[in-house]
Structure formats: structure tokens, C-alpha cells
Amino acid sequence: MGAVKSKRLPRAVREQQMMDAAVQTFGQRGYRAASMDEIAELAGVSKPLVYLYLNSKEELFTSCIQREAKALVAAVRSGVEPGLPADRQLWAGLRAFFTHTAENPDGWAVLHRQARTHGEPFATEVMAMRDEIVAFVTGLIGAAAREAHHDPALPDRDVSGLAQALVGAAESLAGWANDTPGVSAKEAAATLMNFSWAGLENLMHGRPWAPRAQVAARV
Amino acid sequence: MGAVKSKRLPRAVREQQMMDAAVQTFGQRGYRAASMDEIAELAGVSKPLVYLYLNSKEELFTSCIQREAKALVAAVRSGVEPGLPADRQLWAGLRAFFTHTAENPDGWAVLHRQARTHGEPFATEVMAMRDEIVAFVTGLIGAAAREAHHDPALPDRDVSGLAQALVGAAESLAGWANDTPGVSAKEAAATLMNFSWAGLENLMHGRPWAPRAQVAARV
Amino acid sequence: MGAVKSKRLPRAVREQQMMDAAVQTFGQRGYRAASMDEIAELAGVSKPLVYLYLNSKEELFTSCIQREAKALVAAVRSGVEPGLPADRQLWAGLRAFFTHTAENPDGWAVLHRQARTHGEPFATEVMAMRDEIVAFVTGLIGAAAREAHHDPALPDRDVSGLAQALVGAAESLAGWANDTPGVSAKEAAATLMNFSWAGLENLMHGRPWAPRAQVAARV
Amino acid sequence: MGAVKSKRLPRAVREQQMMDAAVQTFGQRGYRAASMDEIAELAGVSKPLVYLYLNSKEELFTSCIQREAKALVAAVRSGVEPGLPADRQLWAGLRAFFTHTAENPDGWAVLHRQARTHGEPFATEVMAMRDEIVAFVTGLIGAAAREAHHDPALPDRDVSGLAQALVGAAESLAGWANDTPGVSAKEAAATLMNFSWAGLENLMHGRPWAPRAQVAARV
DNA sequence: TATGAATGAGCTTTCATTCAT
DNA sequence: TATGAATGAAAGCTCATTCAT
Numbered sequence: 001m002g003a004v005k006s007k008r009l010p011r012a013v014r015e016q017q018m019m020d021a022a023v024q025t026f027g028q029r030g031y032r033a034a035s036m037d038e039i040a041e042l043a044g045v046s047k048p049l050v051y052l053y054l055n056s057k058e059e060l061f062t063s064c065i066q067r068e069a070k071a072l073v074a075a076v077r078s079g080v081e082p083g084l085p086a087d088r089q090l091w092a093g094l095r096a097f098f099t100h101t102a103e104n105p106d107g108w109a110v111l112h113r114q115a116r117t118h119g120e121p122f123a124t125e126v127m128a129m130r131d132e133i134v135a136f137v138t139g140l141i142g143a144a145a146r147e148a149h150h151d152p153a154l155p156d157r158d159v160s161g162l163a164q165a166l167v168g169a170a171e172s173l174a175g176w177a178n179d180t181p182g183v184s185a186k187e188a189a190a191t192l193m194n195f196s197w198a199g200l201e202n203l204m205h206g207r208p209w210a211p212r213a214q215v216a217a218r219v
Numbered sequence: 220m221g222a223v224k225s226k227r228l229p230r231a232v233r234e235q236q237m238m239d240a241a242v243q244t245f246g247q248r249g250y251r252a253a254s255m256d257e258i259a260e261l262a263g264v265s266k267p268l269v270y271l272y273l274n275s276k277e278e279l280f281t282s283c284i285q286r287e288a289k290a291l292v293a294a295v296r297s298g299v300e301p302g303l304p305a306d307r308q309l310w311a312g313l314r315a316f317f318t319h320t321a322e323n324p325d326g327w328a329v330l331h332r333q334a335r336t337h338g339e340p341f342a343t344e345v346m347a348m349r350d351e352i353v354a355f356v357t358g359l360i361g362a363a364a365r366e367a368h369h370d371p372a373l374p375d376r377d378v379s380g381l382a383q384a385l386v387g388a389a390e391s392l393a394g395w396a397n398d399t400p401g402v403s404a405k406e407a408a409a410t411l412m413n414f415s416w417a418g419l420e421n422l423m424h425g426r427p428w429a430p431r432a433q434v435a436a437r438v
Numbered sequence: 439m440g441a442v443k444s445k446r447l448p449r450a451v452r453e454q455q456m457m458d459a460a461v462q463t464f465g466q467r468g469y470r471a472a473s474m475d476e477i478a479e480l481a482g483v484s485k486p487l488v489y490l491y492l493n494s495k496e497e498l499f500t501s502c503i504q505r506e507a508k509a510l511v512a513a514v515r516s517g518v519e520p521g522l523p524a525d526r527q528l529w530a531g532l533r534a535f536f537t538h539t540a541e542n543p544d545g546w547a548v549l550h551r552q553a554r555t556h557g558e559p560f561a562t563e564v565m566a567m568r569d570e571i572v573a574f575v576t577g578l579i580g581a582a583a584r585e586a587h588h589d590p591a592l593p594d595r596d597v598s599g600l601a602q603a604l605v606g607a608a609e610s611l612a613g614w615a616n617d618t619p620g621v622s623a624k625e626a627a628a629t630l631m632n633f634s635w636a637g638l639e640n641l642m643h644g645r646p647w648a649p650r651a652q653v654a655a656r657v
Numbered sequence: 658m659g660a661v662k663s664k665r666l667p668r669a670v671r672e673q674q675m676m677d678a679a680v681q682t683f684g685q686r687g688y689r690a691a692s693m694d695e696i697a698e699l700a701g702v703s704k705p706l707v708y709l710y711l712n713s714k715e716e717l718f719t720s721c722i723q724r725e726a727k728a729l730v731a732a733v734r735s736g737v738e739p740g741l742p743a744d745r746q747l748w749a750g751l752r753a754f755f756t757h758t759a760e761n762p763d764g765w766a767v768l769h770r771q772a773r774t775h776g777e778p779f780a781t782e783v784m785a786m787r788d789e790i791v792a793f794v795t796g797l798i799g800a801a802a803r804e805a806h807h808d809p810a811l812p813d814r815d816v817s818g819l820a821q822a823l824v825g826a827a828e829s830l831a832g833w834a835n836d837t838p839g840v841s842a843k844e845a846a847a848t849l850m851n852f853s854w855a856g857l858e859n860l861m862h863g864r865p866w867a868p869r870a871q872v873a874a875r876v
Numbered sequence: 877t878a879t880g881a882a883t884g885a886g887c888t889t890t891c892a893t894t895c896a897t
Numbered sequence: 898t899a900t901g902a903a904t905g906a907a908a909g910c911t912c913a914t915t916c917a918t
Contacts, residue, residue, distance in 0.1 A: 007895095007896095007902085007903085008895085008896070008897090008901085008902055008903080009902085010901090010902090011901080011902080014902085014903095028338075029338070030251065030336055030337055030338070031251075032249065032250075032251030032252055033251055033337070033338075035886085035887065035888085036887080036888065036889085037886095037887085037888095045903080045904090046903065046904045046905080047888090047889085047904085048889090048890080048891085048903075048904060048905090049902080049903060049904075051888085051889065051890080052902090052903085056888080056889080057887095057888065057889090087428070113335065113336045114336060116332065117249055117332045117333060117336040118249055118252075119248075119249070119252075157402075158410065160395075161392065161395060161402070161406075161407070161410040161414075162410060162413070162414050164391050164392055164394075164395040165388040165391060165392050165410060165411055165414045165415075166388070166414070167391060168387045168388045168389070168390055168391020168392065168394075169383075169384040169385070169387045169388040169391070170387070171387055171391065172383050172384060172386060172387020172388070172390065172391075173380065173383055173384055173387060175383075176379075176380060176383040180376075180379075183376075183380070187380075188380070190427075190428075191377065191380040191381065191384060192384055193428045194381075194418060194421070194422055194427045194428050195381055195384045195385070195415060195418045195419070195422075196384075196414060196415070196418055197418060197428040198417040198418040198420070198421040198422075198426075198428060199413060199414045199415055199416060199417040199418045200414070201417070202413075202417040203413055203414075207417075208409075208413045209306070209409075209412045209413050209416045209417065227877060227878080228877090229877095230877085233877090254911085254912065254913085255912075255913060255914085256911095256912080256913095264878080264879090265878065265879045265880080266879085266913090266914085267878075267879060267880090267914090267915080267916090268877080268878060268879075270913090270914070270915080271877085271878080275913080275914080276912095276913065276914090446898060446899080447898090448898095449898085452898090467776075468689065468774055468775055468776070469689075470687065470688075470689030470690055471689055471775075473890085473891065473892085474891075474892060474893085475891080475892095483899080483900090484899065484900045484901080485892090485893085485900085486893090486894080486895090486899075486900060486901090487898080487899060487900075489892090489893070489894080490898085490899080494892080494893080495891095495892065495893090525866070551773065551774045552774060554770065555687055555770045555771060555774040556687055556690070557685075557686070557687070557690075595837075595840075596848065598833075598837075599830065599833060599840070599844075599845070599848040600848060600851075600852055602826075602829050602830055602832075602833040603826040603829060603830050603848060603849055603852045603853075604826070604852070605829060606825045606826045606827070606828055606829020606830060606832075607822040607823070607825045607826040607829070608825070609825055609829065610821050610822060610824060610825020610826070610828065610829075611818065611821055611822055611825060613821075613825075614817075614818065614821040621814075621818075625818075626818070628865075628866075629815065629818040629819060629822060630822055631866045632819075632856060632859075632860055632865045632866050633819055633822045633823070633853060633856045633857070633860075634822075634852060634853070634856055635856060635866045636855040636856040636858070636859040636860075636864075636866065637851060637852045637853055637854060637855040637856045638852070639855070640851070640855040641851055641852075641855075645855075646847075646851045647744070647850045647851050647854040647855060664881085664882085664916095664917095665880085665881055665882080665916085665917070665918090666881085667880090667881090668880080668881080671881085671882095692907085692908065692909085693908075693909065693910085694907095694908080694909095702882080702883090703882065703883045703884080704883085704909090704910085705882075705883060705884090705910085705911075705912085706881080706882060706883075708909085708910065708911075709881090709882085713909080713910080714908095714909065714910090
């Protein structure tokens with residue numbers, strides 16, 4: 001009793017099962033170490049069916065990357081309210097980000113660890129998504145700088161570097177939160193806000209850290 | 220005549236040639252995609268010699284990780300003067316870090332991208348090094364907090380999270396600096412100091428960022 | 439409306455569609471390289487239907503060979519008038535042969551190239567047809583020999599060899615005519631008559647070619 | 658006792674063994690049906706060694722074609738004395754041809770049946786050889802026509818068609834001789850000379866066969 | 877110290893064929 | 898009559914690893 005062995009399912013269902021199995025396997029083993037045999041077995045189908053529907057290992061991996069990237073971006077997007085001030089938007093976005101990565105560790109591993117590790121054509125796929133997020137963060141920093149009436153604006157490359165730093169910190173904390181028992185998405189987000197926002201605000205108000213300025217800055 | 224094809228070199232020299240070839244190949248192709256054939260050819264020796272000296276692909280990769288980790292830690296260490304204030308130490312450490320990663324892109328790829336991607340036993344190796352750096356940063360933050368007479372100290376887990384964020388930001392900026400023409404190690408370090416130090420200082424003085432700012436901001 | 443996608447056709451029609459597709463695919467790709475998928479798609483039906491009607495790839499190929507062999511023999515037969523002298527019959531048969539192979543290049547490829555290449559049980563099928571044609575030619579040669587009052591008759595094995603030579607020459611010329619633009623069936627037939635008939639006649643009158651001509655020629 | 662299992666042979670020797678096994682297997686089974694496993698086993702080595710030395714199935718097959726084509730052309734060439742009259746040269750060439758095909762049935766099968774059946778890039782390889790032989794025969798026919806003081810010369814395309822016919826007849830007779838017990842190379846060559854030379858001579862002297870001319874011609 | 881010769885095991889991919897409707 | 902869903906079996910190819918010298 002129960003669906004001991006589900007058979008003759010419609011194609012769309014089978015494809016989802018295969019993609020789920022593929023994300024899990026790729027995320028845990030890596031692209032090269034994952035075998036199509038293992039993916040097929042985990043999906044509960046034969047290997048030829050995987051090829052019939054998903055064409056090749058490379059295409060399958062690419063599909064996984066695209067699906068997970070889309071899901072992650074959608075999760076972050078839906079967590080953010082565009083009208084709010086920049087720090088509130090960032091806060092909401094980070095919470096959505098850490099929540100999603102915590103709930104989809106294999107998908108996150110595919111995007112963050114595997115796709116970027118295995119060169120073309122995969123790195124390109126995931127870079128597109130990362131750039132989208134970097135651009136979002138860049139926009140927030142720029143908006144905040146304008147709100148702060150900072151004039152002249154920060155140079156583009158500075159903003160770009162800051163966004164890279166923020167996104168990198170987020171990626172690192174996602175791994176930390178997933179690997180450290182008891183760290184919630186909210187806590188990770190708070191840590192990152194604490195870490196980053198004061199620095200960003202100082203910059204926006206034209207008070208960069210400087211090697212020799214340290215004593216004066218403390219006054 | 221002439222050392223067109225050098226032969227019968229002492230073991231230590233041969234091992235270095237092999238390790239160099241291995242780091243380059245692993246860094247560019249990845250652990251699984253790199254073949255022992257390619258490494259042996261790049262090293263200019265026969266495959267059995269690689270096995271004679273380095274025993275197996277797994278051990279060879281582990282040796283690469285250890286060598287590159289040691290080199291990176293040494294580079295950062297040698298850039299820091301223990302007596303200085305915490306932010307100066309951090310500034311010096313970051314400069315050394317970005318300089319080293321820029322000068323050793325393959326070694327950095329092995330540590331950052333490949334080793335962490337391919338599970339045990341490699342992740343353990345590189346985690347040991349990462350933890351060492353995190354501990355160094357943690358120490359700096361703690362020292363700074365004590366200098367700031369902040370009491371009670373930040374909880375350990377907070378400090379740990381902050382260190383993870385800082386290291387992640389550094390890793391991300393290392394990639395950004397390596398991939399963006401014209402970004403120097405010094406600039407990457409300055410970006411990260413600007414990004415992080417103010418936030419860290421605020422925390423040390425017990426002034427965390429908090430979401431309540433939103434109400435005021437809306438007025 | 440309109441028979442855009444014809445469905446539920448009578449069996450005989452469907453079978454012809456499948457055989458047409460199979461002959462085309464086998465002729466162009468070869469027996470092994472042709473896939474049942476491709477044949478089914480070209481025929482506009484699903485694969486199970488092909489199996490329902492034609493049972494297996496092997497049987498399908500055999501059916502193709504038989505259909506094409508029958509068609510070729512019928513074409514040659516219908517071109518010949520039994521009452522005429524032997525050379526006129528041969529002339530008519532060759533014209534019919536070259537006309538048919540030019541009009542059915544895929545069918546001819548199946549018979550000449552593919553069937554004989556892929557061993558049992560296919561070679562047997564096509565050999566039966568080839569033997570039928572050889573027998574026809576053998577009969578003509580024998581009849582001509584009797585007309586010429588040549589006695590004793592040529593030994594059977596000699597006649598058989600001559601027929602083999604003639605058929606081989608015809609096969610070669612069929613390829614030549616198909617591949618050389620502007621060569622008509624009539625021209626190919628004339629070339630072969632010119633090439634062969636004088637030799638055959640000489641043999642029938644007991645005047646074989648002999649190597650001894652060489653001494654005289656050197657004078 | 659005896660070389661039960663020969664091991665560690667030099668590369669050149671192993672390569673010959675592999676090529677021999679490949680020619681045999683390809684000749685008997687066909688390109689697609691022959692498996693690398695079978696070839697390796699027949700050669701007495703493991704599959705990876707075949708790949709190490711011969712690179713791929715396609716390259717292996719191409720190598721076989723080239724080796725056999727070179728051998729066949731060399732055999733025919735070495736059988737012919739350039740100074741002799743055309744019919745003597747043809748006679749010698751045919752004897753060499755039938756002798757070689759009888760002694761190398763698998764090589765002949767590779768050239769005649771398999772290579773031409775399996776499309777590009779194989780057909781091109783063997784066509785180059787066939788064209789070389791056709792050119793040789795074409796040269797002989799042309800030379801004979803000039804010896805016969807025939808003026809004006811036969812049109813090029815006629816000569817070309819005749820050569821195709823002669824070569825096709827030879828190919829067919831090679832198969833016949835190989836498959837019919839007791840037919841010697843000399844006998845096959847004689848059959849073909851008898852079949853072809855009278856027709857060729859008539860043509861060279863301007864006496865083609867013509868459909869209506871048959872009665873007059875017999876006078 | 878150093879290498880040419882060799883392989884077991886495993887991978888991705890394809891294909892003829894069948895099941896259930 | 899007709900097909901979407903599914904697979905067992907095998908093929909080409911690669912790779913880490915070892916043997917014999």
C-alpha cells in the first residue's frame with residue numbers, strides 16, 4: 001500500500017523528480033563526481049529516461065543552475081519592498097536570502113560552490129545571477145548615498161567593490177549559518193547588517209577609513 | 220649538450236616541479252577534470268614518477284592544498300606587525316592577503332574554489348587554514364574591543380560570524396580584484412577596510428545596527 | 439480541417455509510408471546507423487506502430503530489401519522483349535536497369551551497398567535477386583552462343599564469371615551515372631554494351647583473348 | 658611452453674597486431690557492428706591500449722583503409738611492367754589485383770564493402786585509391802587507342818566510363834573468385850580480359866556496338 | 877632515478893524494444 | 898488504430914594506477 005513504485009507519470013512530473021535528484025546529487029558530490037547513474041537511481045527512473053528528457057549531463061547541470069538561480073532571485077525579490085529606505089530593503093533582502101539558502105542547501109551548493117568551480121559554460125550562467133544580485137545591492141548603496149545627500153557621489157568602482165564585498169560576506173555567512181547548528185537566517189542577516197551598514201554609512205557621508213586617520217577618527 | 224632536457228634531478232626539485240604543475244592544473248581544471256597525465260606532462264616527467272613521489276591523486280591534491288595554505292598564511296603573517304593597533308594590523312594583513320592571491324591565482328583557486336568543492340578529505344584541510352585566519356581576525360576584533368574598553372565582550376558566536384563575514388568579503392574581493400583590470404591589492408584592501416571597520420567599531424562600542432531606524436527614516 | 443496530420447490510415451498505406459522512410463534512411467545512413475526513431479519520425483508515426491506492423495529492425499530491413507529487389511527485377515523484366523535477339527534484349531535490359539537505379543537511388547543503395555555489407559541474413563536476400571539477374575544474363579549469353587552455332591558451349595563456370603563481370607560493371611556504372619552530372623541511363627547502357635558485347639561475341643565464336651599477342655606487338 | 662601470452666611488446670609490434678585484428682573485424686562485421694572490445698580481444702590486448710595507440714574507432718578504421726589501400730595499389734603496381742603493350746599491362750595488373758584480393762579477403766572487404774558503405778570520411782579515403790586505379794586503367798585504354806592509330810581519340814568521358822566498367826567488373830569478379838571455391842586469380846583475370854579486351858579493341862578501332870547495326874556487323 | 881607498456885573499472889551516451897492505455 | 902512512458906543492454910571512451918626494466 002502507498003505509492004511503493006510510482007510508474008507511468010506524466011513527463012512534467014518526472015522532469016521535476018529528475019531535477020530534484022540532480023540538484024541534490026550535484027550539490028553534494030560536485031559536477032564531475034556526480035554520476036548519471038546515481039541521479040537516475042535517486043530519481044527512481046532508468047538512465048535512458050533522464051537522457052530522453054534532459055538530453056545530457058551538461059544540459060542537466062545547466063538546467064539545475066538556471067532553476068536554482070531563478071528560485072533564489074525570486075525569493076530575494078519577493079522579500080523586498082521597493083518603497084522602503086535602503087537599509088530596510090537590504091535587511092529584508094538578506095533575511096530572504098539566508099532563509100532561502102537555509103531551506104535549499106543543495107541548490108545553494110550548486111550555485112555557489114559547484115557551478116562556479118567547473119568553468120564554462122556553467123560559470124557564465126551563475127555569474128549572470130550573481131551580477132543581478134550585485135547590481136541590486138549596488139543600487140541600494142547608491143540610493144542610500146543619495147538619500148544621505150552625499151555629494152559628490154561615490155565613484156562607481158568603489159560602489160561596485162563594496163557590493164562585491166557585501167555579497168561575498170553574505171555568501172560566506174550562508175555557508176556558516178548552514179554549517180553551524182542553531183544559527184537562524186535572521187541572526188545571519190543581523191550579523192551582516194551590523195558588520196556592513198555602519199561602514200557603508202560612513203562612506204556615504206564621506207568618512208572613509210584611512211590608515212593614518214585612525215587616531216583622529218576616534219576623537 | 221646544454222640542459223635542453225634536464226634529467227636525474229634531485230628529488231626535492233622534481234617534487235616542486237610536480238607540485239607546481241599540479242597546482243596549476245588543479246586550479247584551472249578542477250580536481251576531477253585534472254588528469255594525472257596532464258600534470259605529469261606539464262611537469263615534464265613520466266607518470267610513474269609522479270606516483271613514486273606523490274603516491275596518489277588524492278595525496279597530491281592534499282599536498283597542493285597544504286603547500287598553498289601554508290604559503291598564504293605565511294604571507295599574511297609576514298605582512299603583519301604584532302605590536303600595532305588592531306585596525307593597522309588588519310590593514311596590513313589584508314594588503315598581504317590580496318597581494319598574495321593576486322600573485323598566486325592558481326594556488327588561490329585551489330584553496331578557495333577547488334578544495335572546498337570536493338568534500339572530504341580536502342575541505343578539512345582548507346578549513347584548518349581558514350579557521351586559522353578567522354582566529355587571527357577574531358583575535359584582532361577581540362583586542363580592538365578590549366582596547367575600546369567595551370565590556371562585556373561580544374559573545375563568541377557574534378565574533379565568529381563577523382570573522383566569517385570579513386573573510387568571505389575578502390575572498391569575494393580577491394576574485395573581483397583578480398578579474399577586474401586595474402584593481403590593485405591596495406585598493407581591494409582599502410575597500411574592505413572602508414566596508415568593514417566602521418561596522419566593527421560600532422559593534423565594539425555596543426552600537427549595533429537595528430531595524431528601528433526605519434521609523435525615523437520615514438519622517 | 440484539411441489533412442494536416444493524417445491519422446487512422448489503413449494498414450497498407452501506413453506500411454508503405456514506413457517502408458519508404460526505412461528505404462530512405464537505410465539507404466543513406468546504413469543499416470546500423472539508421473535508428474528506428476529516425477525512421478518512425480520520417481514516416482510520421484510513433485515507434486510502437488512501426489513495431490506493430492514490421493516487427494523488428496531486422497525484419498523491416500529484410501522487407502525493404504525484398505521490396506526493392508522485386509521492384510528492380512520487375513523494372514528490368516518489363517523493359518525486355520523476350521522474342522528479340524540476345525544483344526537487343528541485353529541492351530533493353532541495361533537501359534531499364536540504369537533508368538531504375540537512377541530513379542531509385544536509395545533503393546539501389548539498400549540493395550547494392552547496405553544489404554551486401556551487413557552479412558546474414560540480408561546478404562542472402564539480395565544474393566537471390568542478384569542470382570536472378572545473373573541467370574537472366576547467363577541465359578542471354580547462352581542463347582547468343584547457340585545462335586552463333588558455337589559448339590561445344592562455353593563451360594558453365596565461364597558463363598557464370600562473365601555474368602558476374604557484366605553485372606559488376608553495370609553496378610559500377612550505375613554509381614558512376616548517378617554521381618556524374620549529365621550521364622543518362624541510355625549513355626551508361628551504351629557504354630556497357632560497347633564495353634562488353636564484342637568480348638562476349640568473340641568468346642561465343644571461340645576467339646578468346648590470349649597473352650601471346652605480346653610478341654607480335656613488339657615487332 | 659611457447660609464447661602462450663606475449664607481453665610487453667614494443668609499440669610498433671602491438672600496433673600491427675591491433676591493425677590486423679581491426680581489419681579482420683571490420684572486414685567481417687562492418688564498421689558499426691565491429692566493437693572495440695572485440696578488436697582488442699582479437700589483438701590480445703586491453704581496450705585502453707587500443708585507444709592509447711590508435712586514438713579512436715574512426716581513426717582506427719581510417720588507418721585500416723589507408724594501410725589496405727596502400728598495400729593493394731603497391732601490389733598492382735609491382736605486378737605491372739610499364740614498357741609492355743597495354744593489353745599485357747592490363748593482364749599483369751589484373752593478375753596482381755586478383756592475387757592480392759584473394760590473399761587479403763578481409764582487407765579487400767574493408768576497402769570494397771565497408772569503407773564505401775559508411776559515408777564520410779571513409780568513402781573519401783577509398784575513393785582516392787579507386788580513382789588512382791581508374792586513372793591507371795584510363796591511361797592504359799588511352800595508350801592502346803593511340804597505339805591503334807585511332808583518330809580522332811575517344812572522348813574523355815567515354816574512356817572514363819569504360820574504365821569504371823572495367824574496374825567494377827574486376828571488383829565483382831574479386832568477390833566471385835573469393836566466394837567460389839576453385840577459381841584462381843589467373844582464371845579471374847583471364848575471364849575479365851576475355852570479357853573486356855575485344856570490346857575495348859573494337860572501340861579503339863572505331864567500331865562501336867550499335868543497336869541497329871547488329872545484323873550488318875555480323876556479316 | 878626514471879619510464880614505456882599495460883589494464884580494471886567506470887563513465888556518458890545510444891538504441892532496439894516493450895508496456896499500458 | 899495508435900502512442901506516451903519506460904528500460905536492459907551494450908558501445909565508445911577515459912582515467913588512476915601498476916608492472917617490469
